[in-house]
Every structure is written in structure tokens, then in C-alpha cells.
Amino acid sequence: xxxxxxxxxxxxxxxxxxxxxxxxxxxxxxxxxxxxxxxxxxxxxxxxxxxxxxxxxxxxxxxxxxxxxxxxxxxxxxxxxxxxxxxxxxxxxxxxxxxxxxxxxxxxxxxxxxxxxxxxxxxxxxxxxxxxxxxxxxxxxxxxxxxxxxxxxxxxxxxxxxxxxxxxxxxxxxxxxxxxxxxxxxxxxxxxxxxxxxxxxxxxxxxxxxxxxxxxxxxxxxxxxxxxxxxxxxxxxxxxxxxxxxxxxxxxxxxxxxxxxxxxxxxxxxxxxxxxxxxxxxxxxxxxxxxxxxxxxxx
Numbered sequence: 001x002x003x004x005x006x007x008x009x010x011x012x013x014x015x016x017x018x019x020x021x022x023x024x025x026x027x028x029x030x031x032x033x034x035x036x037x038x039x040x041x042x043x044x045x046x047x048x049x050x051x052x053x054x055x056x057x058x059x060x061x062x063x064x065x066x067x068x069x070x071x072x073x074x075x076x077x078x079x080x081x082x083x084x085x086x087x088x089x090x091x092x093x094x095x096x097x098x099x100x101x102x103x104x105x106x107x108x109x110x111x112x113x114x115x116x117x118x119x120x121x122x123x124x125x126x127x128x129x130x131x132x133x134x135x136x137x138x139x140x141x142x143x144x145x146x147x148x149x150x151x152x153x154x155x156x157x158x159x160x161x162x163x164x165x166x167x168x169x170x171x172x173x174x175x176x177x178x179x180x181x182x183x184x185x186x187x188x189x190x191x192x193x194x195x196x197x198x199x200x201x202x203x204x205x206x207x208x209x210x211x212x213x214x215x216x217x218x219x220x221x222x223x224x225x226x227x228x229x230x231x232x233x234x235x236x237x238x239x240x241x242x243x244x245x246x247x248x249x250x251x252x253x254x255x256x257x258x259x260x261x262x263x264x265x266x267x268x269x270x271x272x273x274x275x276x277x278x279x280x281x282x283x284x285x286x287x288x289x290x291x292x293x294x295x296x297x298x299x
Contacts, residue, residue: 110248112232112240114225118175118204120247121255122292125173126152128247129202132232135239138166144261151190155198167198175225176295179203181210188220202228257282259290266294 110116120128130140130153139156155167170187172179184201191199197219201207204225207215215222223231232240254263264280278294 110244112229112244114204114229116248117225117229119253120173121253122171122173123256123261124247124252125204126171128243129153129169129171129228131243131246132228132235133169135235135243140169151194160197165194165196167200168194168196169200169202172201172203175204178205179207179211179222181208181214184211184214184220184222188214188218191220255280255292257284257288257290258292260284260288264290264292 117125117128126142130142133140133153133155137157139158141154141156143151143154150170151168152171153169154165155169156162156164157166160166168187168191170183172183179201184207187199187201198221199219200221200223201215202223206224207222212222214220232243235243251263256262257264260282262283265283267279267281269275269277269279280292280294282288282290
């Protein structure tokens with residue numbers, strides 16, 4: 001007959017259970033205190049573990065955030081390196097060169113024509129006239145007396161005299177109205193008073209029949225915008241180019257104030273019979289109240 005196999009594991013568990021139960025049987029109150037102590041220790045361990053876990057998790061997040069920030073800095077640094085790299089500098093240089101070429105091409109497209117000359121404000125027109133005579137070998141001195149100030153240019157010729165005036169020039173940047181006989185006669189009177197052998201009247205437009213008849217047979221030349229352009233085109237090409245650059249740099253269409261020599265501002269009349277119309281007013285208003293008639297630019 002076979003022996004019954006003993007369950008050693010079950011016996012072990014049973015023995016442990018008996019040992020645990022003996023204290024409760026012998027001293028129920030003391031055993032209760034021991035259990036409470038074990039529970040308290042367990043709770044304490046749980047709290048400590050939870051706190052440690054929280055601190056570890058927070059530190060891990062900070063490290064992760066720092067890593068992300070480092071990656072961003074690295075990407076920005078990489079981008080900065082690319083921007084400052086020779087390749088980028090080369091591209092920027094090519095863009096600058098292209099812009100300069102475009103500007104040069106735009107400037108180069110300007111050619112001498114009556115339309116171009118008509119876009120010049122009164123001061124640039126005077127400078128153009130003086131520049132032409134300088135290119136012809138005269139010493140041209142601008143009087144700077146303003147848009148309506150008598151003699152605009154004094155001409156000196158070395159072969160004539162170093163101190164005496166050879167010619168006087170009156171400039172009128174008028175394109176829409178003809179120059180009448182009165183200003184032409186006045187110029188001739190000034191020429192006689194100055195004892196100058198030559199007087200030249202220069203305008204963008206034309207002259208009346210009476211003005212032309214008065215100038216006939218006198219040392220009084222009447223030049224129009226068209227005739228001025230023809231004279232400029234008869235100059236050597238290098239002098240034409242120099243003159244073109246000198247009168248078309250910056251803002252050459254907005255008129256300058258005859259008194260302050262600053263660019264004027266387009267204003268609208270708010271009273272009188274010309275209410276609503278445009279005129280040029282000094283930018284230093286009300287200290288300067290100079291005005292000029294507004295004219296549309298010629299494209």
C-alpha cells in the first residue's frame with residue numbers, strides 16, 4: 001500500500017500561521033499594537049516612495065525641457081551659421097549687385113528729351129542751364145535770387161575778361177505758357193545796365209510773336225526747351241552723361257522754396273476763389289509763407 005505524500009509547502013504555511021496567531025491568543029492587546037505599528041510603517045514607506053517618485057519625475061521633466069531648449073538653441077545656431085556662411089554672404093552680395101544693376105539700368109534709361117527737361121523743378125532747370133554753359137567752357141555763376149529773381153546766371157569768358165560779366169541769363173521753367181515781350185524787354189534793359197555783350201533768355205516753352213520780334217537784331221538770344229535739348233545733344237557724350245547725372249539725382253521734380261531753398265509741399269487752398277486747388281507751399285510754414293503755382297509733372 002502506497003504512502004500518502006506529504007505537502008511540505010502547506011505544512012510550512014500552516015506553521016507560520018500558527019506562529020503568527022499565538023501572540024494574538026496569548027496577548028490580544030499587545031498584538032493589536034504591533035499590527036497598528038506595522039500599518040503606520042507601511043503608510044510611511046508609501047508616502048516616502050510617492051515623494052521620491054514625484055521629485056524624480058519633476059527632475060526628469062526639467063531635463064527633458066532643457067534638452068528641448070538646447071535643441072532649439074542648436075537649430076537657431078545652425079540657422080545663424082547658415083546666414084553668416086560664405087554661401088549666404090555670396091547670395092546677399094549677388095542680391096546687392098542685382099539691385100545696383102537694376103538701379104543703374106533705371107538711371108541709364110534716362111535720355112535727354114524735352115519730356116525729361118520738363119520734369120525738372122525751377123532750381124534744377126537753372127542748374128541745367130548753368131551746367132550746359134560750363135560744359136561749353138564758360139564760368140557760370142548762379143545768382144540764387146529765387147524762382148523769379150531777375151538775373152539767374154552770370155557768365156564769364158576767360159578770353160573776354162576774368163572779372164567783367166560776359167553774359168547774363170534769365171531762366172523760366174515755364175512749359176504751359178509762352179514768354180511775353182515784357183520779361184524779354186526787362187532782360188535787355190539789365191544787359192544794358194550791366195554792360196554785358198550778351199543776354200540769353202531760356203524757357204521750357206515758347207515765346208510770343210512780340211517777344212521774338214523785339215529780340216531780332218539784338219545780342220539777345222531766346223532759347224526754348226527744344227533748342228536747349230538740341231544744344232545738350234551736341235555736346236560730347238561724356239559731358240552729356242555727367243550733366244544728366246548731376247540734374248537727375250535725388251528729388252528733381254518737387255520745387256524748392258525760393259526763400260528757404262528747401263523742398264516744398266503740395267497743399268490745398270482752403271479759402272478764396274481758388275478753394276480746393278493745389279499749390280506748392282514752403283515746408284517751413286508759417287515761418288516762411290512762400291508759395292509757387294502747382295503744375296502737373298510730365299511723365
